[in-house]
Amino acid sequence: MTKFDNLKIRFFFNSPVIIDRYTTIDSILIAQHFNNIMQAGQLKEFVMPTPDNIDFIDAKHGVFSGSIWYIDKSEIPIFKTQTITKTVNVKKYLKYTPGPDNINLGSGEFKAYMLNYETIFVESIYFYIRGNREKITELCSQVKNIGRKRHIGYGAVSGFEVKPAEDRSFMLTLNNPSKPLPVSSFPKASTGKIALYRPRPPYYLKTDKAPCYMPTSSLYERTSHFKAKQKPILVKNISSSKLACEAGSIKPDELPENPHHCAMCGTFAKHTVPISVLFRSKNFNDYPDIRGNYICKWCLAAKTAHGIRTFSGKCITETDIIPLSNKDKIKQYIKANKLDATPENFKDIFVRTLANQEIKPPYVITLKTMKNNEHIIWKATVGISTGIIPVQSGKETLYVDTELLKEAIEQTDTGTAPYLYLNNTEKRNHLPEEERRFFAKYDRAVLKMLSYIRRPEKKEEQKNAKKRRLKKTA
Numbered sequence: 208m209t210k211f212d213n214l215k216i217r218f219f220f221n222s223p224v225i226i227d228r229y230t231t232i233d234s235i236l237i238a239q240h241f242n243n244i245m246q247a248g249q250l251k252e253f254v255m256p257t258p259d260n261i262d263f264i265d266a267k268h269g270v271f272s273g274s275i276w277y278i279d280k281s282e283i284p285i286f287k288t289q290t291i292t293k294t295v296n297v298k299k300y301l302k303y304t305p306g307p308d309n310i311n312l313g314s315g316e317f318k319a320y321m322l323n324y325e326t327i328f329v330e331s332i333y334f335y336i337r338g339n340r341e342k343i344t345e346l347c348s349q350v351k352n353i354g355r356k357r358h359i360g361y362g363a364v365s366g367f368e369v370k371p372a373e374d375r376s377f378m379l380t381l382n383n384p385s386k387p388l389p390v391s392s393f394p395k396a397s398t399g400k401i402a403l404y405r406p407r408p409p410y411y412l413k414t415d416k417a418p419c420y421m422p423t424s425s426l427y428e429r430t431s432h433f434k435a436k437q438k439p440i441l442v443k444n445i446s447s448s449k450l451a452c453e454a455g456s457i458k459p460d461e462l463p464e465n466p467h468h469c470a471m472c473g474t475f476a477k478h479t480v481p482i483s484v485l486f487r488s489k490n491f492n493d494y495p496d497i498r499g500n501y502i503c504k505w506c507l508a509a510k511t512a513h514g515i516r517t518f519s520g521k522c523i524t525e526t527d528i529i530p531l532s533n534k535d536k537i538k539q540y541i542k543a544n545k546l547d548a549t550p551e552n553f554k555d556i557f558v559r560t561l562a563n564q565e566i567k568p569p570y571v572i573t574l575k576t577m578k579n580n581e582h583i584i585w586k587a588t589v590g591i592s593t594g595i596i597p598v599q600s601g602k603e604t605l606y607v608d609t610e611l612l613k614e615a616i617e618q619t620d621t622g623t624a625p626y627l628y629l630n631n632t633e634k635r636n637h638l639p640e641e642e643r644r645f646f647a648k649y650d651r652a653v654l655k656m657l658s659y660i661r662r663p664e665k666k667e668e669q670k671n672a673k674k675r676r677l678k679k680t681a
């Protein structure tokens with residue numbers, strides 16, 4: 208199977224999709240392929256996909272071809288926030304990480320909980336890939352659902368198309384990647400948007416992340432001439448827990464030499480302890496988010512009650528821990544640093560600082576999604592450039608495209624963005640077409656950051672809206 212073609216693959220939907228911005232077509236096809244051989248009984252346990260065992264997709268420097276997804280410019284997607292019960296698949300989980308002896312499905316870490324997902328309703332999405340047309344067409348015909356929450360009907364595929372295309376399966380244009388590409392092997396993808404990302408499937412694993420050039424995150428296919436203001440830190444193995452502990456002067460206990468990947472932060476550590484130490488702690492209920500058998504000393508120190516308080520809802524740099532959620536702490540911070548800010552506009556100033564690329568890498572940003580302090584720090588990805596900013600929002604890592612964020616803020620400041628509807632997907636969908644198009648120019652990560660921006664004329668606008676309402680009722 209050596210004949211490769213450049214292909215454009217399109218999937219049509221008849222239900223909303225929940226899909227990460229950087230999901231690529233190779234991961235969908237490889238998952239389908241392994242699923243098939245698993246069903247046929249030819250595969251008993253998990254095998255790492257590599258160019259040696261996947262011969263129907265082209266690869267360069269060990270990286271599979273296959274772009275992220277895009278929508279047509281004519282498409283106006285409908286967004287909706289859906290609350291879905293998340294249940295933990297205990298059996299699947301225990302396959303990778305040893306668990307406590309008594310597993311209770313009624314309470315604690317394995318209990319089902321509610322999570323909000325943003326769903327997108329579009330007619331179709333498309334991808335680019337280079338590979339064997341026959342085999343890829345066969346696999347596409349077997350894909351029944353795409354994205355997350357497939358088993359409850361999201362992302363139901365109603366049809367597909369495989370067509371010859373230009374070669375855009377690694378790069379859209381000479382300098383613009385169409386998927387995350389490792390900096391070390393793809394020097395031509397030279398945009399300043401660099402993040403720590405796993406360049407090989409399974410992409411969801413935390414191990415072996417590398418500095419990668421990231422594609423522009425707009426839902427429409429879009430190229431960029433972005434230049435980063437600050438130099439990226441091109442490191443491979445950098446633990447968010449370590450960065451945070453050092454910034455917060457938390458000294459970890461020394462551990463015996465036992466080199467392994469850390470099940471919590473995913474980095475390779477020289478000193479680790481078996482994960483069973485976690486089972487003794489009553490306040491740890493994040494087992495479903497860890498994967499592996501050992502943890503590093505930094506994660507062990509960061510997961511204490513003190514560590515959780517210190518590191519959740521913060522922007523952490525090598526020299527500073529900036530509070531982002533606690534008003535009293537923000538007040539103290541403003542006073543201590545003699546800033547021209549109030550707790551009310553602090554997040555606005557912070558997001559503008561990010562957009563202006565004034566944050567110095569490496570850094571970690573954690574946003575709380577619950578009132579209580581959460582274990583976020585070890586789930587977070589360390590930011591290594593000013594072009595793509597990883598923001599850990601509860602369990603989810605959002606990669607914020609700085610170029611798009613800056614553009615969206617400018618539109619908000621000049622009053623051309625439908626700002627008031629940012630947080631209300633229900634209202635968004637009733638906007639005129641032109642305004643709805645605004646939301647598809649950016650992805651969820653950019654819109655989430657934009658929601659912290661205060662619009663100068665907002666008060667005036669609210670007054671006018673009130674006047675209009677009064678007029679109506681009169």
Ligand SMILES: [Zn+2]
Nearest residue numbers: 469472503506
């Ligand atoms: Zn760790």
